[in-house]
Amino acid sequence: MGIFGKDIRRNQNRAAYNNRGNDSTAGQDHPITPQLDTNLELIRSALGNSPDIVTRTVVNKRFSERPMGIIYIDGLVDMESIQWMMRESLLKTQGDTPVSAHPGDVYRFLLEETLAIGSVTELHSLEAIYSSLFEGNTVILLDGCEAAFSADTSGGSMRSVEEPSTQTVIRGPKEGFTENIRTNTSLLRRIIKSPSLRVQTQKIGAQTQTNVAVVYLEGVANDKVVNEIHRRLDRIETDSILESGYIEEFIQDATFTPFPTLMNTERPDSAAAAILEGQVVIIVDGTPFVLMAPVTFFKFFQSSEDYYQRYDLSSFLRLIRFASFLLSMLLPSLYIAITTFHQEMLPTTLLISLAAQREGVPFPALLEAMLMEITFEVLREAGVRMPRVIGPAISIVGALVLGQAAVQAGLVSAAMVIVVSFTAIANFVIPAINMAIAARLIRFMLMLLAATLGLFGIMSGLMILLIHMAGLRSFGIPYLMPVAPLVYRNLKDVFIRVPMWAMRRRPGLISDNTIRQGTHQRPSPPIKDGEDPKDKGS
Incomplete structure (x- = not known):
């Protein structure tokens, strides 16, 4: 009875968390109304009529003068992208015969032929509009339509890629992660140019709606570990995620221990090396420190520079x-x-x-x-x-x-x-x-x-x-693998590092695919005088 009582209290607490607040309709999606003015007023009111919420109504004669509403948050967008989109797509009057005045025809024409910006997403609720605005996108509303467009115009002021300040090396790449999650994922993709690299993003935090990306190499990472990380991330119920340390405390295996069970790094090359070893990288928007899991005790004594020197x-x-x-x-x-x-x-x-x-x-x-x-x-x-x-x-x-x-x-x-x-x-x-x-x-x-x-x-x-x-x-x-349990073949990169050509396998308990490189990688003896190099190679 005690176990069932705990389950009932847990479910009650989860329901209270999901329905907290004074709004009786919390958790429900509010649909977009056909009236443009009503939609703009609802959005401005929901966002507190803040001065950084920019709205503009434009009319194009090609669309039978049907008004369109443009809304974005100043500081989160790239103004050049917005000006180019309005000049080349929304306010451009040159073209063929005018489009039908029916809202559905105008909507399809905008989506399929007019909007020249790269990424365009359809939105069907006011909550989706709020989320899109906070990500730096520009929302386009059309009078008479119960849907909206989200154009990718994210930008604004952000820190550029610089040398890491906490993990410096004498020899090696000088790039470091930034506070932007898309910049961080692009840094990893520039290193690992493989179609097997998987980037799965979700939002965590009821108030902050922080983007959290799980990055791993399919076929190399252990599927059980990937599923366990997703399960622990899905169980997080909190108002805010401001740094990767928040995620670390929610998903770590042991709380009452002085030893860390997750590793963090500010270096893209370290994160890429971990992914190639079969580990999973967790990137949190708003911090340059990414998490790597699973880890062992001996991983904390390895540096990126260990693999750039003899x-x-x-x-x-x-x-x-x-x-x-x-x-x-x-x-x-x-x-x-x-x-x-x-x-x-x-x-x-x-x-x-x-x-x-x-x-x-x-x-x-x-x-x-x-x-x-x-x-x-x-x-x-x-x-x-x-x-x-x-x-x-x-x-x-x-x-x-x-x-x-x-x-x-x-x-x-x-x-x-x-x-x-x-x-x-x-x-x-x-x-x-x-x-x-x-x-x-x-x-x-x-x-x-x-x-x-x-x-x-x-x-x-x-x-x-x-x-x-x-x-x-x-x-x-x-945690003490490969010393306890003892795995002899994985001792090549623990206390000492053997030459690169000798590290043929990845750690077996972390990765599903243990083969790292070919068998004939050892340098050949020098060619003697009068010896044919072709015979040596064969």
Whole structure:
């Protein structure tokens, strides 16, 4: 009975959400009336008679002087497209004999022969007109017709394609996503010129009506994953979607975990590479950060630049990232555990030096580390929130001044300043900012365990983290794949990257089509003197 009661309450809440508001006809489509003046008045009234709602009535003698209404939202449209459409289509008087005065004949003539703009859609309700106007289209109403046209004139001021500011590389494309969803999908289509690329768009958000696009490669992406993403997106019932982070929280697998189960990127080449690997990309209108799913833990340590450089250098840098991740989590807790419980592990000279530094420090190692870590977190957040001109200078100067002053005042030891500083630098090495934040959160938990149980507490915390990560899923894909479960053939691009010619297969659990390239991709030995190249090639 309890389960049925939950289902009934869920259905009641959904019905209340769909019928919320004071309008008793909420959720119903209002048809377009045959009277042009009535339609224009209804539209202006529904939009609050805002000054950016532009309406104009025009008459063309070829259409037996039947009036037409043109309506658009200033700032969302390209004015040159509107002027060209009116000059070349709606107000052009040259042509053959006049069209019949019957509204149906004029309607068909406008749709089939007159409107010269690229995309024209028929609308049959006032709600469809509102949605079309908010997308930057121009709506054309004809007196005597119970339908309207929507001409694609979207434009207005928007940010152009620029270099990504959060994910920079030394070698690689310099293009970044923008806040326009159509610009973002076009950037992906320029990279992946395949008819199998699928772009499926839907609107989410009762008030914002935000366009959300699901992009994947048919035949490569796992159909179960694609269907699961669509199912979770369809279940979202909210008033607003302002950024892809809203979508991430609604569709992620686990909420109470520090580890992200979706990945975001600002780079089209990273998103295209994910699509070619069998992942699904979710683009949200209004933000340059797109989501990629499903992901594994090891994906967060891969950078686009890994595939634009030689495999040996890329493998070395990737190992540095894994080492930096471990250091950013463990270094303060190891310092606390060793200096508090396991002094015998240190060389005598180092132990005497640390003891001399801590002689005048009034706080235990845990409080000393917490004080420095929280101070650095405050400085880092202040540097992000302050004006861009003075933010870096204040954060750097603040860290130097506060660190030196704290050591001279005897509040912290010099060794602790070194440990906290190196920990913060190691945290910046991680390519994915959400994984770097996860390391920062875990660091405080391990510091408390180290101050309580020493190295045994640190090992216990790491075991709990591994058990937790082994149980995580990202749209059905194990989070630690291909290490747990162990898939040997997928280890070629995890801790190190093998040469391109050796990565013949895609990750099997993510993609339905595992074959990436041919078998004979390995470079041939050099041609010897006197040897025929044709014989070498055969």
